[in-house]
Amino acid sequence: MNLHGKTVLLTGATGGIGHAIARRLHREGGTLVLTGRRTDVLEPLAQEIGGRAIAADLADPAAAERLVEEAGDVDVVVANAGLPGTGEITSFSPQEIDRVLDVNLRVPILMTRHYTERLAARGGGHFVFISSLAGKTGSPYSSMYNATKFGLRGFGQGLRHEMAAKNIGVSVVFPGFIRDAGMFVDAGVELPRGVGTSSPEEVADAVVTAIVRNRGEIDVAPLGMRVGTLVAGIAPATAARVSELAGASKIAGEMTAGQVDKR
Template identity: 45%
Template sequence: MEIRGGAALVTGGLGGLGRAIGARLRDEGCSLAVAGGVGDGVEELADEVGGVAVVADLATRDGVSRVVDAVGGVDLLVAGVGGSGVGAFGGFGLDDIDRVIDVGLRGPLVLTRLFGESMVARGRGHVVFVSSLAGKAAGPDAALHSAVAFGVRGFALGLRQDWAPLGVGVSCVNVGAVGEAETADGVALPAGFRPKSPEDVAAAVVRAVRHDRAEMDVADPVMRAGVVFGQLAPQAAARLSRFAGSDQAGGL
């Protein structure tokens, strides 16, 4: 799908990733809307990229409906899944589990259902899920995070098969470590790992839409190789990850 001249909505992940994606889509010639909750910096980001801000809790039906009513139809939906759910599963209460699933899985699915309806009717559009490499290979202390990421990736790959004949593309951008040199989110990475930048993720979103890619992995070669190893030999990869003492080896 050609991006220039289209209407795009960017949701979730409104920190560095959202800012980079919004700026890249603006530079590509999109008109933009940005949606997220209170404290997500929606208004600031919308001002930076010359877009429309919609403040809403995307984990609730009322919040999603508010976004749909405010934005209307779009040509491109970029749904950020976020990185919640990382940590020992026993540390999450039942309300915490519900919130992680609602924000990371249910919200993007409902947004896709509502915005995708007009795309399918027009026979044109694209949905991009900005998710995690944890949806391809699980790592320690991230069971809930992986559950959401695996769910999003499975949904994206399945929906792509359903909507491709209807003229609507679906892609999943799987993100690894994002940060400064040798760190991601302020945490030191294992030797040999190099994080990617938010701009790398934004470029992958554009390539996924323009070339109708099912998946794009944004990570350095070492991390991508680790993910492939984790898919082919999950038990061996788990032992290696425990030995290395890093929750990054599974692709978080």
């Protein structure tokens, strides 16, 4: 799909990764409808790129329906909004579990349900779901986050086959550790020496590539991390031991401490 002149609905636009995606899509000629909780961040970005801002808290069960009605017809949906969901499962209240499930998984599914027939009537379109390498391999103290990101991958894979006959592309993007923005930076986590990172701009480039080339899945991570994720899918027990030796529990604990107030 050529993005020039296309309208793109982007959720999670208030964070650094969302900013990078919005600017990159704008450079490709897209018109952006931006959504997030903070209008003080959304509106300046919308003015910068000539887009439209819609405030929405997607943890509100009714927010997704209101959002799609206000956004109107679009050609592309990029589901980037997400909550960290870190910590032992027993530390979550039922309400916190619902929030993580709603924002990370339920809302993308509801938006897809709403827009599918609209996109088909317009001759086609594209859905992009921002997952994570945590959607391919589990890690300690991230079971809730893993569950939602694994769920996005499964949803995207199945949906891609369903949508092909309607000329609607479906892509899932899997970032690893992102520097300068995102959950790890927000939590103040310092990664061990040698752990590779990627930039928000690389995530944005992957989103554009996914749409333009209709790619099913794209990993955004250094080669070593991508290989490690592949190995984890084949031999999860071995990969878990290696991950533990590399400090996975320490990183996860720091993430939990830094993100507990953002559930």
